[in-house]
Amino acid sequence: MSKATNQMKSLIIVEDDPGLQRQLKWSFDGYEVHIVGDRKSAINCLRKTSAPVVTLDLGLPPDPTNVSEGFATLQEILNLIPQTKVIVVTGNDDRENALKSIELGAYDFYQKPIDPDVLRVIIERAFNVHGLEDENRRLNNMQRNSPLDGVIANSPEMLEICRIIEKISPTDITALLLGESGTGKEVLARAIHALSDRSGEKFAAINCASIPENLLESELYGYEKGAFTGASKRTVGKIETANGGTLFLDEIGDMPMGLQAKMLRFLQERVIERIGGREEIPVDVRVVCATNQDLEEKIAQGEFREDLYYRISEISINIPPLRERAGDAVLLAWSFLKKYAKQNTSKVSGFTKEALKAIEGYNWPGNVRELENRIKRSVVMADDQLITPSELQLTEGSEDVMPVNLREVREQAEAKAIIRAMSFVGGNVSKAADLLGISRPTLYDLVNKYGLK
Structure with missing residues (x-):
């Protein structure tokens, strides 16, 4: 993955071994890496950066041979920012403490000796999950701005x-x-x-x-x-x-x-x-x-x-019908996911990108009622934290037939792309502009041009 892609991704590495610090710093040069060696430094760094992902060695000073300081650091991180994805790094024969860290709320664990390529995959996955959960929270917050109580719509x-x-x-x-x-x-x-x-x-x-x-x-x-x-x-x-x-x-x-x-x-x-x-x-x-x-x-x-x-x-x-309400299917899907995940005490927290595209492309002959039923079933049947197209029993749909007039094609495509981008990133203008490949002022101009909110 290129440096430009990860430029804004902030990563905290909590490790007290100077040799490993140097190795990890150069292994993750595509990230904004903050290396700290103890609990106090880790918490101070998290307060300043709000980094989405933290790697944490359980053996920290003042007693590196004991895991108590590592567990205390883990709990303090999650108390400060519960959404943080903490990847615990443990010794090769320390599986018991690794599992205990998961019980305390860690996202994942990795056992030494460190293979930077493998650890990088785990870290990137953690960033992706954090990003999807952040979109989920943003979309849920958007419901508060709905013009009518109980009506979830953005089209x-x-x-x-x-x-x-x-x-x-x-x-x-x-x-x-x-x-x-x-x-x-x-x-x-x-x-x-x-x-x-x-x-x-x-x-x-x-x-x-x-x-x-x-x-x-x-x-x-x-x-x-x-x-x-x-x-x-x-x-x-x-x-x-x-x-x-x-x-x-x-x-x-x-x-x-x-x-x-x-x-x-x-x-x-x-x-x-x-x-x-x-x-x-x-x-x-x-x-x-x-x-x-x-x-x-x-x-x-x-x-x-x-x-x-x-x-x-x-x-x-x-x-x-739902098929004519651009962006509403994705918005409703997030709402139903939150509702039924809470009802069923489910670990499900979001959708894969492929699932979002499938929801967006499907024709929805049963409209909102069909969408709600599919999400409810998927929450119950999902094997992982993110719902997939197969669990929705959907495949990515084809695009609607466009008009012949080129100006109409361009305007419809631009308006649809803006609504789609805003739905995918929960209304965050900066992220939507990045997704569309345009500047924020240009996006604002287009929103005003097409009367979008």
Whole structure:
């Protein structure tokens, strides 16, 4: 590896043997090497440099024949900067202490006599793992800047939808969310509720496609005692439950025609009657609907009421599929990895570069839901700290078909490359500029040119 590649990589070598110090210094001339000989010097150097990787000889003064000072140094390093990758260097017959150092948090160990070429491979791998974990932390921090709670997105398409939702949430306008299955329609419905004046009240959701027709009416409107066989007590329906809050009608395109007329009356009058009851009950509720079907086509086929369509679509929001949301697949993948690694107490901490490319290139027919399921399975099945394409059961995808116009090709390619680079490095502008091979001012100019944030 060239000196230019490693120029900014800071490496601390903790070794008290002058001969080994000289050997190691010249063996790693491609790094910014800091050689120290005791615990105090090591900690002072780490405070100044925040070096990602440290090699540590366990036998340190004042008692080089004992490993206690080495273990104390290891623990102090990890207490100071827990993300540091410490490679413990031990004697040839000292495997027990090497394993103990791993238990204390060391990244890896290497047994003397030292072969610089082998040690260099271990050190470079440690730098790579540290870099991927750093990207993971940066991407997780980016979620805090998401325009809506629970919505993880960085693509222009989704950020525009977030802006629309921010505008409509304080109102009582009835919203219709349109999009393929798994695109996150319920997440956005909950965001509308959370940003509204009704956020302290109930959010009631019902899936119109998952409940048989003869039960859907009672689920929505409730029923009085004795209204039908088995109705042993009065039961409040979802609409009444949501009074003061938000009612989310998922897959409304599958609502039976018989119930559509009753739903239209409720939306117009804002009153309901429980099944078996005669009393009109006023309900103050915000209504949000969602479907993955083409309602205009269903209207043409006589399967959906046109008057109901106009009532539920005072504003329609088209949610793009994941394959059309540049950069979002990688961003979501990191979020799901963190979530399921924590749930399963897993050692998994990131993805290989090949896995990130596979995630980026895949078409995601099942959208966010499919991505989440693949990441969840991979976290459970992974053999190492980094998830691979094979564990995701993915291969690198092909590029999208580009337009013929050369100016459009160039602009689309530049915008896509910027979003991709920023996703890969967690929003770090300097790293993204290096990855793209341009200066920071040039990157800022391009970000402004294409309206990217």
